[in-house]
Amino acid sequence: MPVSMTFFGTTTWLLDDGETQLLLDAHLTRPSMARVVFGKLKTNTEFVDEVLARFPMERLKAIFVSHTHYDHVLDAVYIAQKTGADMFGSASARNVGLGGGIPDARLHLFEPGSPVSVGAFEITVLPSIHSKPTILNNDLGVAIERPLTQPARMRDYSEGGSYDFYIRHGEKTLLVRPSCNYIEGSLKDIRAETLLLGIGGLGKEDDAFHDTFYRETVGYVRPKRVIPVHWDNFFQPLRAPLPYQTRLADDVAGSMAYLKARLEADGIAFDVVDAFETVEL
Numbered sequence: 001m002p003v004s005m006t007f008f009g010t011t012t013w014l015l016d017d018g019e020t021q022l023l024l025d026a027h028l029t030r031p032s033m034a035r036v037v038f039g040k041l042k043t044n045t046e047f048v049d050e051v052l053a054r055f056p057m058e059r060l061k062a063i064f065v066s067h068t069h070y071d072h073v074l075d076a077v078y079i080a081q082k083t084g085a086d087m088f089g090s091a092s093a094r095n096v097g098l099g100g101g102i103p104d105a106r107l108h109l110f111e112p113g114s115p116v117s118v119g120a121f122e123i124t125v126l127p128s129i130h131s132k133p134t135i136l137n138n139d140l141g142v143a144i145e146r147p148l149t150q151p152a153r154m155r156d157y158s159e160g161g162s163y164d165f166y167i168r169h170g171e172k173t174l175l176v177r178p179s180c181n182y183i184e185g186s187l188k189d190i191r192a193e194t195l196l197l198g199i200g201g202l203g204k205e206d207d208a209f210h211d212t213f214y215r216e217t218v219g220y221v222r223p224k225r226v227i228p229v230h231w232d233n234f235f236q237p238l239r240a241p242l243p244y245q246t247r248l249a250d251d252v253a254g255s256m257a258y259l260k261a262r263l264e265a266d267g268i269a270f271d272v273v274d275a276f277e278t279v280e281l
């Protein structure tokens with residue numbers, strides 16, 4: 001059964017096998033930087049409704065939240081409410097769900113290492129690590145301790161632990177790594193055909209980090225195809241073509257060139273997917 005994957009910028013993907021849909025992270029609203037820094041954040045329901053009209057999610061069964069920074073979780077509650085999907089995440093993600101009025105029975109705490117079946121998808125949550133903190137997100141490991149309601153400040157959406165997803169569907173395998181970092185050796189027994197590789201911040205790292213990061217991710221996983229994620233400027237509205245993150249915050253062109261060269265040398269496909277584009281798993 002073919003499985004399609006549609007990209008919505010940052011790390012948000014819709015997986016669909018024709019029967020079951022899964023959402024990985026949920027960030028469509030993309031508030032401006034001024035709002036993120038100085039204002040309060042809430043789902044742009046009008047815009048999310050537009051996206052849902054164009055990409056119906058009436059078979060959405062689950063939303064998996066990789067961590068609870070706003071650029072991963074901001075629209076999870078609204079989409080869960082509109083579709084009836086369950087949410088899966090950390091204790092912090094549960095508090096985002098509770099604050100938005102999602103019944104506790106539909107909020108599932110991650111049990112890393114134990115596969116969860118949703119339709120024909122089997123998802124295993126893997127403990128991971130966030131990319132190195134910046135001035136905007138220096139709260140790694142800080143949990144959201146109480147139910148969180150919108151509008152909320154960016155800092156209220158604290159990280160709460162970061163996770164990767166290993167997804168199997170029939171013979172197909174996918175590893176999802178939203179954050180650009182590595183825990184030494186943690187992927188050495190993981191193999192996946194497709195790797196969604198978070199590269200946010202990679203352009204700010206030095207050559208030694210690049211090489212270790214590549215070895216610790218692609219080197220172990222040995223995918224046939226790498227699709228980069230978290231490379232776009234998410235302070236801009238969601239549209240195609242997605243703009244790169246600003247040169248001030250990252251060097252996306254440099255990261256892309258590095259990956260392209262390394263992957264080409266290793267005979268691995270490198271597919272840059274644009275917003276609203278659908279590829280097959």
Ligand SMILES: [Zn+2]
Binds near residue numbers: 067137159
């Ligand atoms: Zn984050």
